[in-house]
Amino acid sequence: MKRALTKRIVIDGVLTAMALAIWVVEAQIPLPLPVPGIKLGLANVVTLFAMFALGPLDAGVILLVRIGLGSVFGGGLTAFLFSLAGGALCYLLCLLLRLVVKDKQIWVLGALGAIAHNAAQIGVAIALTRTTGLVVYLPVLVAAGVITGTLTGLAAQASYLALKRTTLLSRLKGGASLPKEPDDVAGEEDETEKKNQK
Amino acid sequence: MKTWVWVVIVAVILAVSLTVGVVLLTRQPQGNVAYVYVDGELVYQVDLSKVDQPYLYTVNTPYGTNVLEIAKDSIRIADADCPHKECVEQGRLKGSPLVCLPHRLVVKIAEDDADSVSR
Amino acid sequence: MRKPFFVIVISVCLVLSLGLGLFGCKQAPKEKTFFAMNTLMTVSLYGDSALLDECGRLLASLDRTLSATDPTSEVYRLNHGGTSEDEHVKELLDKSLALSRLTEGAFDPTVYPVVRAWGFTTGDYRIPAQDELTAALSKVGYERIAWKEGSISLPQGVEIDFGGIAKGYAGDLVKRYLLDKGLTSGLLNLGGNVVAIGAKPDGTPYRIAVKDPVGEGYMCILPVVDKSVVTSGLYERYFEKDGVKYGHIVDPSTGYPVDNGFLSVTVVGEDGAKCDALSTALFVMGPQKACEFAKSNALSVVMATEDCLYVSSDLSSSIAWKGEQNKRVVTL
Structure with missing residues (x-):
């Protein structure tokens, strides 16, 4: 059992690191739209993938740790609040949706989750500046969310389905059966997932 | 489904x-008057149609500083000491507000109308 | 398989349109306009539209009571040797006398004979002959009214008119009535007298503009919560003869329409009747005395002369000046 927990921590850690790396890189990409706070939300690929591959608890932990560390890496209080609000609302929505959605519809969680994420961010922006006029940006953010969310959702979906076809997934989740070649398994996971993130 | x-x-x-x-x-x-808010409170307003010479106006917020460039019928955030300077990239104020989120600063054009006229 | 599709699409559309609708629509007030006291009066309220009709009745009834020219009114009777027990007339007379004392006669309800001599009451504007004016002026003087309580009667020769305070008073009455009925948000414009009841439903102040005394636009816009905004000016009722302008605001001490440089005087306050009377009084006082009076009585005012704009300190930070801003602004 201890081995299973350790493995889980390691896997969650790796995924968190990936999410963080994606997040830090995309934070540097300024978007041409005259809309405050809009970002691609690519890091959600990891969260979404984790939600299905590992379960909501792991996904939640990865999300929170990523947000926490992310604010350390840059952005300050404002960015932290934004990530937190966006991530929380998205996570809650996905928590519900995953119950009604089939394997080939994971991308839907990406799209709708991104909408929730962006809506939450505008909400925070309005609360912080106390200007309800900002709500004028909501529709564009929803549209952008649908587009980027669908893409990241599809990526997460592809990764998950690809992984499902191998025996890796059951071994990730279960942990009861020890792999014969631990090093090999770790290496394969890395490569497969990295390939699918692209 | x-x-x-x-x-x-x-x-x-x-x-x-x-x-x-x-x-x-x-x-x-709609309207000529630009209103500048910090934390939801009005800190500056200017009738853009009455501006002859362009000038810079500095807004000192509790969170940082923004510099507004004000000209005839035009206002934009020219500079700010926030991390990403997204507010500067928004350019001139058009239909939707200019925002500097870390500084809680919003610049918008408000309609010039009043609810009633006393005479 | 068709059915769920339609259901879903329709419900999605419904939700979206509901969202858009709520987002787009602002709450609109219910409004009605009445003609009373020789002018247009508009009542807007966020609430039951049945209240609007009652406001109309209130205004009409008040008009009938107070009109100096209507032979059936209480005021007419008083001016012709009769008595009155009417509570509104009593309240108004009480207030008018108090304000006359406060303004040392700059506001004086007994100035009616003079105003009539100039033709401002009927619209037949004229320059009265000197002896006619002197005779009319001799009737003026609020100090002559000894009444304090009980049945009202006026001394021989004295005639009153509540024209300079009636609209303000009407506003107060309508506001009182609406507040009694539980209204928390509404706006009245009684012939130019603006009364804000509370703030707008979303909590933001009403934006009340003051008309530019010269030209078409606004002189300024004030954020107002639960107060009356009354403006006195000469631009609505005046006549011109031989190149000289004669406005309807008459100085009770000289009998002549004032010509002291003032273009517009606005008073903001909770008591609409008081604001109404004071705006007239300040106008009569002229810029210098008015500034002193406003300051010593802590009034909220906005006043304009040809080359200067005066604003009381409490309004100076929230006032939004409009139009030509090449006048000097003085904060009291």
Whole structure:
């Protein structure tokens, strides 16, 4: 059992690191739209993938740790609040949706989750500046969310389905059966997932 | 539920939000007066149609500083000491407000109308 | 398989349109306009539209009571040797006398004979002959009214008119009535007298503009919560003869329409009747005395002369000046 927990921590850690790396890189990409706070939300690929591959608890932990560390890496209080609000609302929505959605519809969680994420961010922006006029940006953010969310959702979906076809997934989740070649398994996971993130 | 049902839902949301969004953001600003708010409180206002010489106006917020460039019928955030300077990239104020989120600063054009006239 | 599709699409559309509708629509007030006291009066309220009709009745009834020219009114009777027990007339007379004392006669309800001599009451504007004016002026003087309580009667020769305070008073009455009925948000414009009841439903102040005394636009816009905004000016009732302008605001001490440089005087306050009377009084006082009076009585005012704009300190930070801003602004 201890081995299973350790493995889980390691896997969650790796995924968190990936999410963080994606997040830090995309934070540097300024978007041409005259809309405050809009970002691609690519890091959600990891969260979404984790939600299905590992379960909501792991996904939640990865999300929170990523947000926490992310604010350390840059952005300050404002960015932290934004990530937190966006991530929380998205996570809650996905928590519900995953119950009604089939394997080939994971991308839907990406799209709708991104909408929730962006809506939450505008909400925070309005609360912080106390200007309800900002709500004028909501529709564009929803549209952008649908587009980027669908893409990241599809990526997460592809990764998950690809992984499902191998025996890796059951071994990730279960942990009861020890792999014969631990090093090999770790290496394969890395490569497969990295390939699918692209 | 069938996948294509989801496709339809998402497509509809996309279409509607895109149209509404574009319409909202391409609205022409109504009115000539630009209002500058920090934390929801009005800190500066200027009638842009009455501006002859362009000038810079510095707003000191509790969170940082923004410099506004004000000219005839034009206002933009020219500089700020916030990390990403996204507010500067927003350019001139058009239909939708200029925002510097870390500084809680909002610049918008308000309609010039009043609710009633005392005479 | 068709059915769920339609259900979903329709419900999505419904939700979206509901969202858009709520987003787009602002709450609109219910409004009605009445003609009373020789002018247009508009009542806007966020609430039951049945209240609007009652406001109309209130205004009409008040008009009938107070009109100096209507032979059936209480005021007419008083001016012709009769008595009155009417509570509104009593309240108004009480207030008018108090304000006359406060303004040392700059506001004086007994100035009616003079105003009539100039033709401002009927619209037949004229320059009265000197002896006619002197005779009319001799009737003026609020100090002559000894009444304090009980049945009202006026001394021989004295005639009153509540024209300079009636609209303010009407506003107060309508506001009182609406507040009694539980209204928390509404706006009245009684012939130019603006009364804000509370703030707008979303909590933001009403934006009340003051008309530019010269030209078409606004002189300024004030954020107002639960107060009356009354403006006195000469630009609505005046006549011109031989190149000289004669406005309807008459100085009770000289009998002549004032010509002291003032273009517009606005008073903001909770008591609409007081604001109404004071705006007239300040106008009569002229810029210098008015500034002193406003300051010593802590009034909220906005006043304009040809080359200067005066604003009381409490309004100076929230006032939004409009139009030509090449006048000097003085904060009291």
